[in-house]
Amino acid sequence: MTEKGKSHGRLLIGATAKPRELIEDRPALARAWTARIITLFPQVFPGVLGASLTGKALDEGLWQLDTVDLRPFGIGKHRNVDDTPAGGGAGMVLRADVMGAAIDRAAQGTPEDRADWPLIYLSPRGRPFDQAMAQRFGWARGLTLICGRFEGLDQRVIDHYGIEEVSMGDFVMTGGEIAAQALIDATVRLLPGVLGNEASAQEESFASGLLEHPQYTRPAEWRGHAIPTVLMSGHHGKIAEWRREQSKELTKERRPDLWQAVCCDKLNQDEN
Numbered sequence: 001m002t003e004k005g006k007s008h009g010r011l012l013i014g015a016t017a018k019p020r021e022l023i024e025d026r027p028a029l030a031r032a033w034t035a036r037i038i039t040l041f042p043q044v045f046p047g048v049l050g051a052s053l054t055g056k057a058l059d060e061g062l063w064q065l066d067t068v069d070l071r072p073f074g075i076g077k078h079r080n081v082d083d084t085p086a087g088g089g090a091g092m093v094l095r096a097d098v099m100g101a102a103i104d105r106a107a108q109g110t111p112e113d114r115a116d117w118p119l120i121y122l123s124p125r126g127r128p129f130d131q132a133m134a135q136r137f138g139w140a141r142g143l144t145l146i147c148g149r150f151e152g153l154d155q156r157v158i159d160h161y162g163i164e165e166v167s168m169g170d171f172v173m174t175g176g177e178i179a180a181q182a183l184i185d186a187t188v189r190l191l192p193g194v195l196g197n198e199a200s201a202q203e204e205s206f207a208s209g210l211l212e213h214p215q216y217t218r219p220a221e222w223r224g225h226a227i228p229t230v231l232m233s234g235h236h237g238k239i240a241e242w243r244r245e246q247s248k249e250l251t252k253e254r255r256p257d258l259w260q261a262v263c264c265d266k267l268n269q270d271e272n
């Protein structure tokens, strides 16, 4: 499954059996966290990831993006990637033989240990994506993301490769590409050096299990609404206390599931 490359400084040089049309024009960067994406629409990447902090980090080589176009793996003159569902029903299903070949190609040069390189299918049936997952993916060397289309992927591929299914929420999109970009964005911003201010990732929503407190900035008064006085007091202790309280209240009100998890954790810590 693996095909080791030689590292020459930042550039990774290795033999490849990729057809010409599957080779990215950027040289691979050794050690940079990598998102490898199997998709029918490689042209939609990097998309929004090319903007702002993730785009700057991509340009600086803090992470890299490889797309594997599914179409060339398709069958016959028309490179068909899908077929009708076994047992009948609406829509089309991505073929196991086509996706299997693309996954094998995407696995080249990646570690076999899934902890180092998760293999993920974006799917509404998956485990809901969260900050802990983003952190876990960021600790890996990279990951491979499979973007579904149509009615999704033949189940045998998911079972054969032991693919992890990850959902962006309880709604259905037409394809996995937007989900992939959301997952990559949340992960890349946790990589060292990507955020200008590392503290902001530690202080924001979910880092401590709570939602973030409200934020304000200038002007001090806007259309009759003033910034809460405590934030203008310069008293750091009181500001921190106010923010903590706001976080707790917001979490209790909007996300009782998160609040309960934080309370359970606290109870367990107190007992131990």
Ligand SMILES: C[S@@+](CC[C@H](N)C(=O)[O-])C[C@H]1O[C@@H](n2cnc3c(N)ncnc32)[C@H](O)[C@@H]1O
Pocket: 121, 122, 123, 124, 125, 146, 147, 148, 149, 150, 151, 152, 153, 166, 167, 168, 169, 170, 171, 172, 173, 174, 175, 176, 177, 179
């Ligand atoms: C139309 S959906 C397929 C939905 C599938 N028939 C079902 O009912 O679960 C096509 C593709 O979009 C992607 N997708 C749609 N909604 C998603 C979500 N909430 N999270 C992650 N991926 C999603 C998946 O890759 C999926 O294979």
